[in-house]
Amino acid sequence: MFKDIIQKLYETQNITDDEIKLLIDLPESEAAPLREAALKRRREYYGNDVFIRGLIEFSNYCKNNCYYCGIRAGNTQVERYHLTKDQILQCCDTGYTLGFRTFVLQGGEDLSYSDDDICDIVSSIKKAYPDCAVTLSIGEKSKETYQAYFDAGATRYLLRHETATPDHYAHLHPESMSLENRKQCLWNLKSIGFQVGAGFMVGSPGQTLDCLVADLRFLQELSPDMIGIGPFIPHAQTPFAHEPQGSLLRTLNLLSILRLMFPYVLLPSTTALGTIDPIGRELGLEAGANVVMPNLSPVDVRKFYALYDNKICMGDEAAQCIRCLGMRVKCVGFRIVEDIGNVRRSV
Numbered sequence: 001m002f003k004d005i006i007q008k009l010y011e012t013q014n015i016t017d018d019e020i021k022l023l024i025d026l027p028e029s030e031a032a033p034l035r036e037a038a039l040k041r042r043r044e045y046y047g048n049d050v051f052i053r054g055l056i057e058f059s060n061y062c063k064n065n066c067y068y069c070g071i072r073a074g075n076t077q078v079e080r081y082h083l084t085k086d087q088i089l090q091c092c093d094t095g096y097t098l099g100f101r102t103f104v105l106q107g108g109e110d111l112s113y114s115d116d117d118i119c120d121i122v123s124s125i126k127k128a129y130p131d132c133a134v135t136l137s138i139g140e141k142s143k144e145t146y147q148a149y150f151d152a153g154a155t156r157y158l159l160r161h162e163t164a165t166p167d168h169y170a171h172l173h174p175e176s177m178s179l180e181n182r183k184q185c186l187w188n189l190k191s192i193g194f195q196v197g198a199g200f201m202v203g204s205p206g207q208t209l210d211c212l213v214a215d216l217r218f219l220q221e222l223s224p225d226m227i228g229i230g231p232f233i234p235h236a237q238t239p240f241a242h243e244p245q246g247s248l249l250r251t252l253n254l255l256s257i258l259r260l261m262f263p264y265v266l267l268p269s270t271t272a273l274g275t276i277d278p279i280g281r282e283l284g285l286e287a288g289a290n291v292v293m294p295n296l297s298p299v300d301v302r303k304f305y306a307l308y309d310n311k312i313c314m315g316d317e318a319a320q321c322i323r324c325l326g327m328r329v330k331c332v333g334f335r336i337v338e339d340i341g342n343v344r345r346s347v
């Protein structure tokens with residue numbers, strides 16, 4: 001029965017809600033056909049290529065208070081930092097030499113950078129590395145601000161929707177934040193012309209199978225270029241400190257389902273996945289992921305960008321990270337490519 005559902009998903013990119021639920025909870029002993037179908041799809045679109053994105057965690061200041069996140073405003077124990085433009089350019093310089101052609105600037109919603117500051121950083125990177133893409137991941141902004149970022153040269157934006165179920169959204173965020181606004185931001189980004197990434201955590205507190213179905217349905221509506229998912233991992237200095245972490249198997253099943261529903265999509269095998277299992281990222285690639293995002297942040301600030309506990313690669317120089325990942329990727333039969341890594345919407 002599972003095999004028929006997988007075949008239907010492979011052929012039509014769609015299945016019913018109940019069928020989705022069955023595949024999300026597919027036991028490991030039955031998961032091989034799902035992995036095989038996802039890999040077949042992945043190879044049709046991306047061969048054995050794995051795209052790399054250089055992640056620059058440039059600020060851990062945040063005005064928001066998301067209940068799951070270690071750098072939430074309410075965490076008074078975290079030491080705050082933000083990088084200067086020169087420090088960010090230095091990270092890009094290191095990254096460029098190592099073969100990165102995409103830089104992802106991620107941070108909390110740090111009010112100390114004006115729109116002009118961000119635009120200046122983006123345009124300086126574009127000027128120095130015209131053959132590279134700049135991705136921003138700095139949260140919810142007005143449409144005008146997003147437009148200014150785009151005009152400055154940022155062409156990609158990552159903004160996980162976190163959950164498409166309003167009640168669940170309210171369980172994860174304070175009242176000042178709303179799913180409606182989060183979704184509107186994604187639509188605005190799309191209409192401006194950004195390549196957009198959405199996504200969610202697997203196993204966030206209060207998440208049900210119905211929530212996950214709603215997440216997939218929302219993604220079908222949005223049709224994003226990138227989908228970021230990873231397991232929820234508790235952080236000791238958050239209200240969710242004692243909640244269980246998300247399941248490896250569920251995350252892998254969801255990666256495979258996403259690959260089959262969105263054959264073209266850029267799908268990272270995330271650091272969070274590598275954190276809950278020593279070979280989590282390799283398993284993610286074998287489940288259908290095609291992107292990895294090694295850390296290019298200066299080593300001395302990494303420990304302060306702890307969204308969750310026990311995050312990996314905290315002490316590694318960028319060069320070490322890429323070498324280690326290159327080997328890991330090779331071990332499971334893929335290869336890292338030096339490429340800007342655009343989405344391939346068709347084969």
Ligand code: SAH
Nearest residue numbers: 068069107108138139160231232233307308
């Ligand atoms: N401020 C930006 C970047 C957020 S950090 C924004 O609002 O988009 C990037 C992602 O890390 C978040 O979207 C969230 O899905 C994930 N994340 C945060 N806390 C986490 C945790 N405890 N476990 C796993 N993932 C987490």
